[in-house]
Amino acid sequence: xxxxxxxxxxxxxxxxxxxxxxxxxxxxxxxxxxxxxxxxxxxxxxxxxxxxxxxxxxxxxxxxxxxxxxxxxxxxxxxxxxxxxxxxxxxxxxxxxxxxxxxxxxxxxxxxxxxxxxxxxxxxxxxxxxxxxxxxxxxxxxxxxxxxxxxxxxxxxxxxxxxxxxxxxxxxxxxxxxxxxxxxxxxxxxxxxxxxxxxxxxxxxxxxxxxxxxxxxxxxxxxxxxxxxxxxxxxxxxxxxxxxxxxxxxxxxxxxxxxxxxxxxxxxxxxxxxxxxxxxxxxxxxxxxxxxxxxxxxxxxxxxxxxxxxxxxxxxxxxxxxxxxxxxxxxxxxxxxxxxxxxxxxxxxxxxxxxxxxxxxxxxxxxxxxxxxxxxxxxxxxxxxxxxxxxxxxxxxxxxxxxxxxxxxxxxxxxxxxxxxxxxxxxxxxxxxxxxx
Amino acid sequence: xxxxxxxxxxxxxxxxxxxxxxxxxxxxxxxxxxxxxxxxxxxxxxxxxxxxxxxxxxxxxxxxxxxxxxxxxxxxxxxxxxxxxxxxxxxxxxxxxxxxxxxxxxxxxxxxxxxxxxxxxxxxxxxxxxxxxxxxxxxxxxxxxxxxxxxxxxxxxxxxxxxxxxxxxxxxxxxxxxxxxxxxxxxxxxxxxxxxxxxxxxxxxxxxxxxxxxxxxxxxxxxxxxxxxxxxxxxxxxxxxxxxxxxxxxxxxxxxxxxxxxxxxxxxxxxxxxxxxxxxxxxxxxxxxxxxx
Numbered sequence: 001x002x003x004x005x006x007x008x009x010x011x012x013x014x015x016x017x018x019x020x021x022x023x024x025x026x027x028x029x030x031x032x033x034x035x036x037x038x039x040x041x042x043x044x045x046x047x048x049x050x051x052x053x054x055x056x057x058x059x060x061x062x063x064x065x066x067x068x069x070x071x072x073x074x075x076x077x078x079x080x081x082x083x084x085x086x087x088x089x090x091x092x093x094x095x096x097x098x099x100x101x102x103x104x105x106x107x108x109x110x111x112x113x114x115x116x117x118x119x120x121x122x123x124x125x126x127x128x129x130x131x132x133x134x135x136x137x138x139x140x141x142x143x144x145x146x147x148x149x150x151x152x153x154x155x156x157x158x159x160x161x162x163x164x165x166x167x168x169x170x171x172x173x174x175x176x177x178x179x180x181x182x183x184x185x186x187x188x189x190x191x192x193x194x195x196x197x198x199x200x201x202x203x204x205x206x207x208x209x210x211x212x213x214x215x216x217x218x219x220x221x222x223x224x225x226x227x228x229x230x231x232x233x234x235x236x237x238x239x240x241x242x243x244x245x246x247x248x249x250x251x252x253x254x255x256x257x258x259x260x261x262x263x264x265x266x267x268x269x270x271x272x273x274x275x276x277x278x279x280x281x282x283x284x285x286x287x288x289x290x291x292x293x294x295x296x297x298x299x300x301x302x303x304x305x306x307x308x309x310x311x312x313x314x315x316x317x318x319x320x321x322x323x324x325x326x327x328x329x330x331x332x333x334x335x336x337x338x339x340x341x342x343x344x345x346x347x348x349x350x351x352x353x354x355x356x357x358x359x360x361x362x363x364x365x366x367x368x369x370x371x372x373x374x375x376x377x378x379x380x381x382x383x384x385x386x387x388x389x390x391x392x393x394x395x396x397x398x399x400x401x402x403x404x405x406x407x408x409x410x411x412x413x414x415x416x417x418x419x420x421x422x423x424x425x426x427x428x429x430x431x432x433x434x435x436x437x
Numbered sequence: 438x439x440x441x442x443x444x445x446x447x448x449x450x451x452x453x454x455x456x457x458x459x460x461x462x463x464x465x466x467x468x469x470x471x472x473x474x475x476x477x478x479x480x481x482x483x484x485x486x487x488x489x490x491x492x493x494x495x496x497x498x499x500x501x502x503x504x505x506x507x508x509x510x511x512x513x514x515x516x517x518x519x520x521x522x523x524x525x526x527x528x529x530x531x532x533x534x535x536x537x538x539x540x541x542x543x544x545x546x547x548x549x550x551x552x553x554x555x556x557x558x559x560x561x562x563x564x565x566x567x568x569x570x571x572x573x574x575x576x577x578x579x580x581x582x583x584x585x586x587x588x589x590x591x592x593x594x595x596x597x598x599x600x601x602x603x604x605x606x607x608x609x610x611x612x613x614x615x616x617x618x619x620x621x622x623x624x625x626x627x628x629x630x631x632x633x634x635x636x637x638x639x640x641x642x643x644x645x646x647x648x649x650x651x652x653x654x655x656x657x658x659x660x661x662x663x664x665x666x667x668x669x670x671x672x673x674x675x676x677x678x679x680x681x682x683x684x685x686x687x688x689x690x691x692x693x694x695x696x697x698x699x700x701x702x703x704x705x706x707x708x709x710x711x712x713x714x715x716x717x718x719x720x721x722x723x724x725x726x727x728x729x730x
Contacts, residue, residue: 395696
């Protein structure tokens with residue numbers, strides 16, 4: 001059955017590729033963006049194609065993040081892989097382990113002769129995609145980090161000062177009580193609970209999420225999410241859920257609808273939520289740094305990223321790799337990056353793009369858009385805050401989601417739930433280790 | 438008495454069954470054989486290397502309490518879907534059978550839901566029960582019931598069962614209705630003259646005469662619940678909350694295509710193959726005995 005579907009996929013992908021002008025080398029680029037983001041990617045590709053005559057980049061949308069990764073894997077098995085594949089941060093360990101299927105970006109760049117300085121990239125962004133030797137394996141494309149969104153009108157309606165200090169969870173706790181007492185039905189809502197309240201929480205407080213430097217220094221890593229800091233945070237959130245101060249809406253960004261409709265006072269969500277909130281919210285809003293627990297770990301350390309990076313796949317002609325290198329180099333150029341950052345709310349991947357945005361006065365006009373950049377870059381990342389590199393991580397997140405839901409519904413204590421995550425997640429890590437031995 | 442036809446040579450019969458054998462071999466035996474072969478290995482997702490583990494994948498699966506729980510979930514789900522799709526269908530068929538005016542319209546309307554693909558049906562039901570904007574959950578809220586299938590396992594199970602069974606009611610209705618029409622009127626009239634009331638006639642005459650259809654639908658609906666409800670579960674719950682709606686087929690998908698664990702996925706397919714095979718044999722051996730053709 002699998003063979004047949006791969007065959008069908010290979011046939012359909014060959015049939016669907018648009019015919020480009022001959023004599024130019026084609027570089028295929030598979031991505032997961034639709035809607036506004038899809039248009040922006042298409043515009044970048046067109047702009048690159050128009051800027052030179054040697055290469056034509058052909059972009060195609062292959063479904064959501066998981067589907068794009070699956071399409072890439074299936075295509076590789078059928079020998080029909082694209083030159084450039086977008087892979088979400090969760091799939092990073094899978095791609096890194098697949099030596100022989102991917103070609104590291106630093107090698108592609110070196111061979112293509114394009115200008116490439118690894119130090120130009122922001123440490124906390126590239127760290128996620130860099131080998132332990134410091135070589136960049138894939139190019140960060142869209143990166144964001146969680147921040148705290150404040151509905152100022154909802155604060156006023158509940159009789160709470162919207163300018164109150166929300167930098168620590170201790171203060172947020174008091175504020176939630178005041179909001180609830182002031183009649184708010186939804187004081188706090190979140191998106192991407194595992195990413196924000198466990199993965200980023202751990203990095204931000206400089207406590208490990210998993211052993212072996214969160215999986216960076218070995219496949220024999222084990223989950224450590226049942227540490228004291230994480231349990232204390234989730235216990236507090238469980239209590240908030242019980243008291244009606246934290247409203248759970250779903251595993252993904254379902255909570256965004258509640259916040260944009262003006263129902264919720266506080267919202268922990270990606271900095272990339274900016275475009276949506278700005279266009280839909282009919283209330284005054286603020287962006288604040290993600291809160292931390294005062295006195296826990298080394299908080300505030302730095303938060304980590306979410307999003308995707310671009311991987312170059314093996315099995316193509318040298319000329320095509322040159323084209324891929326040129327395209328990646330175009331994408332990381334300062335102008336393209338600054339525009340991308342300002343259009344989408346994703347982080348700039350180079351320090352130069354960040355500085356260019358600052359110089360353009362964008363941050364003054366769009367207050368709060370710099371919060372994420374500062375939060376990521378204020379401190380040099382530690383072994384606990386470089387990112388996560390765990391196999392089967394998509395499934396482990398699923399397990400975390402299930403166990404967090406058990407905390408919110410009051411079925412389990414935070415400790416029981418996190419112990420269960422470790423117990424259920426470690427066998428998946430062991431299987432990944434075995435598969436990639 | 439079975440009818441038998443004898444051929445003189447062996448070439449013609451072989452030729453006649455060849456297409457069926459070819460189709461089975463290409464679309465069933467070859468992939469099934471591949472699954473059995475793959476279940477003995479832990480491959481990496483890209484197909485670059487394979488580790489032979491013998492029965493390791495099976496051991497790993499059977500020692501996982503969530504996988505074992507998935508059998509129970511699948512059993513419960515299949516029984517509920519079969520019941521919820523067959524009983525209302527039979528009831529509607531009986532009612533439609535007694536209609537004199539407007540039977541055609543009524544029938545057509547009842548058949549409509551069958552045209553809706555499972556994934557679309559899932560989305561439709563999800564909209565109605567969405568915890569934020571759903572019409573039904575809003576009414577329930579007004580009645581003082583706080584519907585939240587995102588956190589409540591029983592509510593999630595109820596929702597996927599109803600969504601899966603809904604379209605099937607039409608399908609079952611069609612078969613029951615046709616079967617009811619073929620029940621000889623003379624027998625029913627004779628019973629009526631003897632003084633048997635409607636329900637008595639139903640239990641002693643109609644239902645036994647329907648048994649071949651009921652049996653056929655039972656087999657078909659169980660297979661449907663096992664394999665074709667994937668779309669509904671994927672769109673509504675993705676197997677959650679806390680795996681309470683993860684049926685075996687959904688887990689094959691989740692491990693194979695989300696987790697990229699093809700070894701475990703292949704082993705699960707093999708187990709599923711055995712379970713469905715056993716179930717079908719059981720149905721034909723024990724339940725078919727009660728069927729009167």
